[in-house]
Amino acid sequence: MSTEPLPTLSSFELLTAYNPWWGDLAIAFTELPTFRRDVFDDLYADVTSLPQMVSVTGPRRVGKSTLLQQCIQQLIADAPDGAAQARRIVYFSMQDPGLELPGFDADRFFNQLVASAAAQAKEGTVYLFLDEIQRFPRWELYLKKYYDLKTPVRFIVSGSASTPIFRKSRESLLGRIKDFHVLPFSFREYWASNPNLGLSARRRKMLPGFGELGREWSSVVDQKTLVTHLSEELPKFQGIWNTAASIVEPFLFEGGFPEVWNLPTLLAKQEYLYQNQVERVIFEDLLVAAEFRKPEMLRRFYLGLLKDPGRESNLSQVSKELGMVRSTIESYFPLLEATDLVWRLHKHTSTKATPKAGNFKTYLVDLAVRNAVMKLSQEQMVADATLMGAYAENVVANHLRRWPGLVELGYWRRNNDEIDFIVDLGSTRIAVEVKYRNQVLDKDVLKAARLAQEHGCEACVVVSKEPLPDEALERLKAAAPLPVAVVPLAAFLMLF
Template identity: 60%
Template structure:
């Protein structure tokens, strides 16, 4: 009956007819978030949502969950799983009633749930008007269907709706691929053992309950694949959007990123929702933030530079953050007020978008050591955000004193300095270490371009009065 009314469901659910052979084109690689996501899909009573930037792999995660549910379920499980993308134009045809479709779909699978667990996986859920009211109704009625939904967090209307389901829904926020995820995605089966080793090492690092344990584990990180600099700088350029990597040339990659991560995000998701009358002002503001990733943002100075009022910028910035293109890092002040105090740094969620907008070639980026330093700091910031149990991340700047990151882990506070250079400067590192000590950090970490020289490591250890770790950037990113 359901398929007679809605025949377009068949193309979305090939496993109804072909079972496990429907997944032959699905990547074998699983994102780090997959195991936790799948576990919660199976065991939690709440609904599950998967959010994040456009084209980051949310749909692939849903299909991988379906694949495993069928593999681990009873013989009838494939018939009790439905996937559908709610941006399908079939729902807009004159003879279709989207509200009736939604109710019919739920009713049909609730009846199937008598034979075993039933799952509805609904993609682009934000395209369905009042979707949160429907989910809330079915959840509160204890409808025997498990809902897993995904949507673009860049749509402000989605975020507002999602907040109304607090307590009923658990959200997984999926970022672009980390350096480690990209590394093992590209290497495929050949390094499964190494991938597992790094994953378990990262878990041990994050579960260390004291600074000495954390720093000791950082120093244990040794990668045996040779010089990682080309891989790191390729990640700077290619970024973490998997669909971009297989495109044939630079122009195709740049066009894809600009259309999907700038035009569609800002000029569809954000501007339509916020009803801006002068969208070119938002574009100008965003482009100004691309110039120097990681720079300290002073709103008054920025307003003067781009000829937009400070009040307007204060209104725009939270909206721009909602697009998943940029995020802010607050200045450390030593108190709980730091989240709102003073200037802040602006980082890019994925640097490949900057390369696309500015039409940079890989050679142009490699030939700019200053910008490579900014990129290194930006990717460290993005990876630090993934540290489980992170209480607060901030930076410190006071006159000529600066420390790139202060990482508060609740039971430990670390000072981290990023130096992406061929040679490290002892005097600069000693100054940074002194700042970390003054700020009551219990340890100091230097993230460098190359594996640190043993002599420099020993000299630093003798001169500073803090537990110390020196780790090259590639090794550090492998942990997150």
């Protein structure tokens, strides 16, 4: 057995630059964004109290590293002796090039890092934050070993490619790790955090009210009460969602990747999104995650899906359109979904069990990537009314996925009749129909309500472009066969 003394954490040359809080706390977090995403409170609570390890996964450049560092900042701020706690917090990126240097023993480095951190546990809780964990070979086996040995270190890890995180979690870390899957910024987060939008201090104070309304809405069991809640509570925020309406089109264009917003030119934004969200995901993340051998074909498949977001199709149809065999298509979809480029919404049935049917809709996780690939300007995007309708449906779909307590999300179609979204929350069901057009006709709302009732829904929400006059709303409520709310897109998105 080796008697070599353990190195101190500060003696690891690779760590110094990553852990400025070991030095002057007054300047350690000066570059850290002050805005905290909606997921932060739940993440921080689990970092401090959950017995299991914690992981943060999601697409590139959505702020996973920032979330980890904000947790570190809060851990230090909450400690009775912040300076002492700071020395028991270690952050390191597993994609540091130093790990690839000739002769460098990465396994020995990792083992010594954990042992040196654990040696400080008698002084208080030790936290080890490991960013881009998927870059470290056999990472899940190391974490399983240290967790099972009850090593006195709290492990918090992150990864850009969700494929290795989830696949290997199921195989080796089941019950040992809790994952927070972080997606691009929501509409409300985009507005609250984007300095270019000029949100006034008074308006900014109103944003938490929208979030609270959304949480209340999500907790309503009786969907009839839910629609009443929407109809009565949203008008209280009329001042802010009138302003929010002007933010919808910039959000659909710029998307939820914050680093893009401040780039100086349209071309710079397009190149950044294409390189980070297409090229690097397919040619780096998937090569690491799935040992993928034909990335060029996968890229071609993905680019083919960008043409018509939200269009209903099936595997045979996509195979024929793209000139690829069905078995290849079947293997490609899970890869793109795992790395958060696209996701599929399956057809709903009239039963609560909601079995998956052959048809599906493909939605984009973030529309800004499509704009970048298609080289669209915001003016071109807005001028295409058909495209804007598809974009509105896509962004509603993305936000509905965030609904707390969501059991099932699907769509329904029969001949020319369709309900965009059927949402199952526990034992209750609600329909959501998107009508993003200059004028919403009574017959469109009433048809949506009738189809919703036929499909077993207890209420129907129609997402519109503009608010309807009060007299039109009252007329529709009186004529509809079930409770109906007509909610402008800006106000609807603010709830999530």
